[in-house]
Every structure is written in C-alpha cells, then in structure tokens.
Amino acid sequence: MFKKYYDEYWKTRKYVFSSFLVVFLSYSVYIFCSDETIVKFNNEDQFFEIGTAVLFLIDSIIFLISYKKRKNIFLLIFSILMFLGAGEELSWGQVLLNYKTPESIKSINVQGEFNLHNIEIFNSDNFNKTHKKGISRLLEMNFLFRIFIMTYGIIFPLLINHFSFFRYKAEKYRFPVAPLSIGIFFLFSWLIMEGLIKYLPRGKNELYYSSTVEIFEFLTSYIFLNISVWFISDESKI
Numbered sequence: 001m002f003k004k005y006y007d008e009y010w011k012t013r014k015y016v017f018s019s020f021l022v023v024f025l026s027y028s029v030y031i032f033c034s035d036e037t038i039v040k041f042n043n044e045d046q047f048f049e050i051g052t053a054v055l056f057l058i059d060s061i062i063f064l065i066s067y068k069k070r071k072n073i074f075l076l077i078f079s080i081l082m083f084l085g086a087g088e089e090l091s092w093g094q095v096l097l098n099y100k101t102p103e104s105i106k107s108i109n110v111q112g113e114f115n116l117h118n119i120e121i122f123n124s125d126n127f128n129k130t131h132k133k134g135i136s137r138l139l140e141m142n143f144l145f146r147i148f149i150m151t152y153g154i155i156f157p158l159l160i161n162h163f164s165f166f167r168y169k170a171e172k173y174r175f176p177v178a179p180l181s182i183g184i185f186f187l188f189s190w191l192i193m194e195g196l197i198k199y200l201p202r203g204k205n206e207l208y209y210s211s212t213v214e215i216f217e218f219l220t221s222y223i224f225l226n227i228s229v230w231f232i233s234d235e236s237k238i
Contacts, residue, residue: 062225122139
C-alpha cells in the first residue's frame with residue numbers, strides 16, 4: 001500500500017508542491033504583514049475573498065470542461081458546486097453591482113446580504129450576534145463545508161484505497177476520487193487555521209483572527225483547482 005501512495009505522489013508531485021507553497025505563503029501573512037494589513041485582507045471584497053470567488057469560478061469551468069471530456073455526471077455536479085461557491089463568496093456580486101437585498105432575504109439574513117450562507121439557520125451566529133451552540137450548529141454552512149471537503153479529500157480516498165467494497169463502488173459509478181496526496185492539504189490548511197486561532201496573541205481586532213477563515217477558504221478553492229486540473233489530465237483516468 002505504501003508503494004501505491006508513493007506512486008500517486010510521484011504522479012501528483014507538482015500539485016503537491018504548489019499546494020504546499022500556496023498554503024505556506026498564504027498563512028505567512030501572519031509573519032510578514034502588519035496587523036492593519038491582515039485586517040484589511042479580511043474586509044469585504046478584498047484579496048482573499050475575491051481570490052476565493054475567482055478560483056471557485058475557474059474550478060467550475062475546469063470541472064465543466066472535464067465533464068464534457070469524460071461524460072461523468074459527478075464532474076458536472078462538482079462544476080455546479082464550485083459555481084455556487086463562487087457566487088456565495090461575493091454575495092452574488094451584490095457589493096460589486098450595488099443592488100439592494102430583497103426584504104424577504106434581508107429579514108432572515110444575519111448580515112442583511114443576498115446569499116444563503118448568512119441566513120440565520122445556516123450562519124454560525126444568531127441575529128443577536130451570539131455564537132450558536134449544540135445541535136443548532138449542525139446546519140452551519142461552515143461546518144457542512146468542512147465536513148464535505150474532509151470527507152471528499154481524505155476519507156473517501158482512504159476508504160477506496162483500503163477497502164475493496166468502496167473501490168468497487170467507485171469504479172462502478174466512475175466516482176472521481178481525489179488523490180490523497182492533494183486532498184490531504186485540506187486537513188493541513190485546516191490544522192494551521194485552528195492553530196493560529198488558538199495561539200495568536202490576544203487583544204487584537206476581531207478581523208485579525210477571522211482573517212484565518214478567509215485564508216482557509218481561499219486555500220480550499222486553490223486545492224480544488226489542483227484537483228480539477230488533475231481530473232482533466234490524462235493521468236487521472238476517471
């Protein structure tokens with residue numbers, strides 16, 4: 001089994017290197033940038049947020065091209081998911097196009113924006129700005145998003161590589177399995193984010209800490225970029 005993972009790494013080494021480099025450079029803003037710059041990165045429609053939306057849109061296009069090439073319905077589903085991620089990241093262009101949120105959405109949206117992930121039932125906070133606790137957190141979009149990427153990027157590849165039942169099902173339905181050597185960076189990025197949130201010095205602007213989440217989302221979109229490019233390559237053989 002070790003040889004299988006080594007062979008996979010050898011095929012995907014350029015994706016592995018680029019993922020590692022971008023993860024390192026992105027989180028290194030906490031080493032090389034001032035507090036004011038880091039806070040600015042977390043403002044609406046700034047570098048990481050726009051970068052995330054752009055990358056998700058590129059992901060969507062590449063997955064769509066892969067679908068046309070492979071005729072694999074799962075690739076079309078991924079294309080749609082990436083497109084939704086791009087739209088949600090920029091509240092469907094609300095700030096850029098300067099249109100108002102319909103009252104029907106504004107009345108249930110914690111931030112009064114035109115998107116789904118800030119609707120109270122899906123948001124991490126209630127309308128009174130308190131963090132949700134207990135079972136109510138199960139519908140948080142951020143929680144579901146992280147469960148999805150960890151399951152797809154790590155758990156699925158492990159199950160399919162180590163259990164014949166799951167491998168048979170994946171081959172039967174032509175499920176596009178992400179290389180674990182790339183998917184592992186979802187976990188790598190998440191662990192760095194959690195470490196920073198826990199160990200960064202206290203007493204700074206709240207946006208200083210929440211910038212870690214913006215960086216994490218940006219890196220997720222970049223890792224999906226590597227996965228989408230892998231699937232369109234002839235080496236993936238899906």
